[in-house]
Amino acid sequence: MSVVVLVTSIVVLLVLVMFLKSLRLKHSFETVEPVELIKVDKxxxxxxxxxxxxxxxxxxxxxxxxxxxxxxxxxxxxxxxxxxxxxxxxxxxxxxxxxxxxxxxxxxxxxxxxxxxxxxxxxxxxxxxxxxxxxxxxxxxxxxxxxxxxxxxxxxxxxxxxxxxxxxxxxxxxxxxxxxxxxxxxxxxxxxxxxxxxxxxxxxxxxxxxxxxxxxxxxxxxxxxxxxxxxxxxxxxEKEYLTLNLYAKGSPGHSSNPPRQTAIGVIARALALLDDNRMPARLNLILQTLEGIASLLPFQFQFALANSWIFKPVIIKLLEKQTQTNALIRTTHASTVIKGGIKDNVLPAEASAKVNFRLLPGDTREKVLKNVHNVINDARVKITIDEADAWGAxxxxxxxxxxxxxxxxxxxxxxxxxxxxxxxxxxxxxxxxxxxxxxxxxxxxxxxxxxxxxxxxxxxxxxxxxxxxxxxxxxxxxxxxxxxxxxx
Ligand SMILES: [Zn+2]
Structure with missing residues (x-):
């Protein structure tokens, strides 16, 4: 048997197995008989x-x-x-x-x-x-x-x-x-x-x-x-709730003689870096959800789902598109409060922000904090947990x-x-x-x-x-x- 025939047979077999797996997913639940319910005067x-x-x-x-x-x-x-x-x-x-x-x-x-x-x-x-x-x-x-x-x-x-x-x-x-x-x-x-x-x-x-x-x-x-x-x-x-405080100190003075970046710029840069570097996505929980509703999914989606070991990146791409499903596959963050500055010609003495995180089960506060430190990587930004707004896993x-x-x-x-x-x-x-x-x-x-x-x-x-x-x-x-x- 030539190598070409061998490879072709393996590919065909693989696709067939993947196809059969997705068919099994399609018929994932048995029908139940309706039962008599109590009468209610509406x-x-x-x-x-x-x-x-x-x-x-x-x-x-x-x-x-x-x-x-x-x-x-x-x-x-x-x-x-x-x-x-x-x-x-x-x-x-x-x-x-x-x-x-x-x-x-x-x-x-x-x-x-x-x-x-x-x-x-x-x-x-x-x-x-x-x-x-x-x-x-x-x-x-x-x-x-x-x-x-x-x-x-x-x-x-x-x-x-x-x-x-x-x-x-x-x-x-x-x-x-x-x-x-x-x-x-x-x-x-x-x-x-x-x-x-x-x-x-x-x-x-x-x-x-x-x-x-x-x-x-x-x-x-x-x-x-x-x-x-x-x-x-x-x-x-439920997702865990965690808020982080970001704080930067500046040197107050006249804005005609400014440093390269003010305290506001330092905080703004930190927030932008967080937005550009989201926490990684994980599919373990959402796969259970998708399997439960598999019969309603279009066939291509069923095929990808039944073979998630190979199509994981495709599924993530698809789910990331909507904020609702994106929130189901990763720890999300949202910058919700920002403060700094008092007047247009005065350099701010400080600036601060609050970033609210919703943790995917499996991610811990420590992991999030470490990730935020790595992403911002700026000693001028002090990062602390807002204990009044952290609920535990x-x-x-x-x-x-x-x-x-x-x-x-x-x-x-x-x-x-x-x-x-x-x-x-x-x-x-x-x-x-x-x-x-x-x-x-x-x-x-x-x-x-x-x-x-x-x-x-x-x-x-x-x-x-x-x-x-x-x-x-x-x-x-x-x-x-x-x-x-x-x-x-
Ligand atoms: Zn309620």
């Missing part, structure tokens, strides 16, 4: 969410005593609105305003599960008020939507969870394993008095959780380039667990046979506070959202469709039962 959860939105539980950085009144009102509203749930749940108030509920299970040998949520919402910027199509704190129900702050983040989930517990109690359901439900009061400003204290309390009591569900993933589309069909994403981890949960598998199954039973994929969250939630008492932290809000809805979160015209809210209630009624009875 007016009820919509009305309750509307009432919840009207209670202005706003979190802001400077809180006066007076600002906490709505939080107590929210407690009373819950109590009054869900009497059956409150008759079986044990309630404990943590840090005055956060709520921890326990639905005692029959079998104490099973580890409990926890459903995490929060009652606080972000403020509405005054300048955006006239863009709102409905008043943000009136809880208006119109055109099939409940409008207002908290409709998607995350009073919808509080209402859906309580609505479903109320119904399960009516049906005389009693869980085998204990179920905790938490409603934090300061998630939007770090969760340090709410979720962190709830977790500390549970830890003191020796509680270890089998699984936890918080907000994060949803059923959405347009998340990944070239994919415009719906898929469900379950959050399995959050572990990534495995997806090989009964809790994840049942979550995935129920998503597909409720939302049809859509692909379900794990996803790294690029923002923070309360869940990270529970890391010490739980290895399996998952993030999912059971509703379908359009791509433009993502901008409504913390933005203007936040709203949820009345029908999606019904789906949420049905989903939680099912998940509470499945997790409540499963022996994991």
């Amino acid at each position: 007016e009820i959860p919509a009305r309750h969410l509307s009432e919840a939105i009207r209670i202005k539980t706003i979190s802001q950085s400077l809180m006066e005593r007076e600002d906490y009144k709505p939080f107590l009102q929210f407690h009373n509203w819950l109590d009054k609105t869900y009497p059956k749930a409150h008759a079986v749940l044990q309630r404990k108030i943590i840090s005055e305003f956060s709520l921890l509920y326990l639905w005692q299970g029959l079998d104490t040998s099973l580890k409990p599960v926890l459903f995490s949520s929060h009652m606080d919402v972000v403020p509405v910027e005054r300048s955006t008020m006239d863009v709102w199509e409905a008043s943000p704190f009136k809880g208006e129900i119109k055109n099939g939507f409940v409008w207002g702050r908290g409709a998607l983040d995350m009073k919808h989930q509080v209402v859906a969870i309580f609505e479903s517990i109320e119904r399960l109690v009516e049906m005389s359901y009693q869980p085998k394993r204990s179920i905790y439900v938490t409603i934090g009061h300061d998630e939007e400003i770090s969760g340090k008095n709410g979720a962190r204290q709830i977790a500390a309390y549970l830890k003191r009591k020796g509680v270890q959780l089998a699984a936890l569900l918080d907000e994060g993933g949803m059923v959405s589309q347009g998340m990944i380039p070239y994919v415009d069909q719906k898929a469900a994403f379950i959050g399995i981890g 959050c572990k990534v949960s495995t997806i090989q667990t009964p809790a994840y598998n049942t979550l995935e199954l129920i998503i597909r039973q409720v939302f049809g046979n859509i692909p379900v994929a794990p996803l790294l969250l690029i923002f923070a939630t309360d869940a990270r506070h529970y890391q010490e008492i739980c290895d399996h932290l998952y993030h999912f809000s059971p509703l379908r959202v359009a791509p433009e809805d993502m901008k409504r979160l913390h933005g203007v015209n936040e709203r949820i469709s009345v029908d999606e809210l019904v789906k949420m209630v049905q989903f939680f009624a099912r998940l509470l039962r499945v997790w409540g009875d499963a022996e994991f």
Whole structure:
């Protein structure tokens, strides 16, 4: 056999193997049968969410005593609105305003599960008020939507969870394993008095959780380039948050007799170097996501994915194009604050900047700091960690667990046979506070959202469709039962 024939055969064989690998990826999940869901009168959860939105539980950085009144009102509203749930749940108030509920299970040998949520919402910027199509704190129900702050983040989930517990109690359901439900009061400003204290309390009591569900993933589309069909994403981890301070000293004086570079120039150069030298990309987490939605990808993408050992640079190039997917493959940075100078003809005595980093799991503060020093490589720039704005790492949960598998199954039973994929969250939630008492932290809000809805979160015209809210209630009624009875 000639060398040419040999090489050709090897290449053909290789391409064939690569082709077969991508075909296997295409058919990566089995179809599930739909299940019967509880009947929900759609007016009820919509009305309750509307009432919840009207209670202005706003979190802001400077809180006066007076600002906490709505939080107590929210407690009373819950109590009054869900009497059956409150008759079986044990309630404990943590840090005055956060709520921890326990639905005692029959079998104490099973580890409990926890459903995490929060009652606080972000403020509405005054300048955006006239863009709102409905008043943000009136809880208006119109055109099939409940409008207002908290409709998607995350009073919808509080209402859906309580609505479903109320119904399960009516049906005389009693869980085998204990179920905790938490409603934090300061998630939007770090969760340090709410979720962190709830977790500390549970830890003191020796509680270890089998699984936890918080907000994060949803059923959405347009998340990944070239994919415009719906898929469900379950959050399995959060990026670490780190801010670095950059500082340079200058020699003040008249600008008519300047040095080659002022303190401002030194800082500007450092920032430009950082922008030109991003942290390297890594695909390990995103590959799980892409494999989960592989059936929706165009064939070329499937082919590249199934053979990522050879096409890694191509996949990175593709994902780097969108800021959303770029954030999923590397530690990102953004220069967010810059200060320096007082007058156009005075040399600045100093200049400083803040650079905010979001760390990909696996990258550490030390690694980022070392990289920044190497890139800037300028002794005139002092680099320090902004300790007030550093949150610590959050572990990534495995997806090989009964809790994840049942979550995935129920998503597909409720939302049809859509692909379900794990996803790294690029923002923070309360869940990270529970890391010490739980290895399996998952993030999912059971509703379908359009791509433009993502901008409504913390933005203007936040709203949820009345029908999606019904789906949420049905989903939680099912998940509470499945997790409540499963022996994991
Ligand atoms: Zn939230």
